[in-house]
Amino acid sequence: xxxxxxxxxxxxxxxxxxxxxxxxxxxxxxxxxxxxxxxxxxxxxxxxxxxxxxxxxxxxxxxxxxxxxxxxxxxxxxxxxxxxxxxxxxxxxxxxxxxxxxxxxxxxxxxxxxxxxxxxxxxxxxxxxxxxxxxxxxxxxxxxxxxxxxxxxxxxxxxxxxxxxx
Numbered sequence: 001x002x003x004x005x006x007x008x009x010x011x012x013x014x015x016x017x018x019x020x021x022x023x024x025x026x027x028x029x030x031x032x033x034x035x036x037x038x039x040x041x042x043x044x045x046x047x048x049x050x051x052x053x054x055x056x057x058x059x060x061x062x063x064x065x066x067x068x069x070x071x072x073x074x075x076x077x078x079x080x081x082x083x084x085x086x087x088x089x090x091x092x093x094x095x096x097x098x099x100x101x102x103x104x105x106x107x108x109x110x111x112x113x114x115x116x117x118x119x120x121x122x123x124x125x126x127x128x129x130x131x132x133x134x135x136x137x138x139x140x141x142x143x144x145x146x147x148x149x150x151x152x153x154x155x156x157x158x159x160x161x162x163x164x165x166x
Contacts (some may be wrong), residue, residue: 006116
């Protein structure tokens with residue numbers, strides 16, 4: 001019936017997308033590209049198919065799509081959040097006020113970069129119901145907020161900011 005099994009087409013497409021994502025000059029944009037495109041494939045072939053394509057997909061192709069979506073999401077989180085989280089990590093110089101203030105400033109600079117990056121490159125723009133995007137937002141909050149809170153608690157009495165929000 002088909003000259004090439006559909007799982008091979010899906011696999012080749014995923015490999016091509018991964019190669020294209022690695023060719024980006026900035027890895028963070030590449031991870032967004034890969035996540036968006038794997039999500040698009042997964043949505044249109046598995047979760048919301050419109051041409052009966054899902055009936056043609058083998059369980060191997062389905063697992064390949066789901067597995068690569070999870071991997072792309074993890075790569076996105078790692079690439080975009082690791083620098084931010086690394087700043088909040090505990091270190092031996094935690095009592096030095098200048099180091100603490102520098103880390104605090106660096107955290108907000110990186111957070112500004114992250115916001116700017118996401119203003120340029122939308123994450124999961126094809127997520128019509130917003131479920132996957134909301135899941136990622138919740139995961140980001142679960143990663144960042146406890147570390148930020150711990151950073152503030154480890155450094156009591158430091159004058160981080162005059163802002164009422166801190």
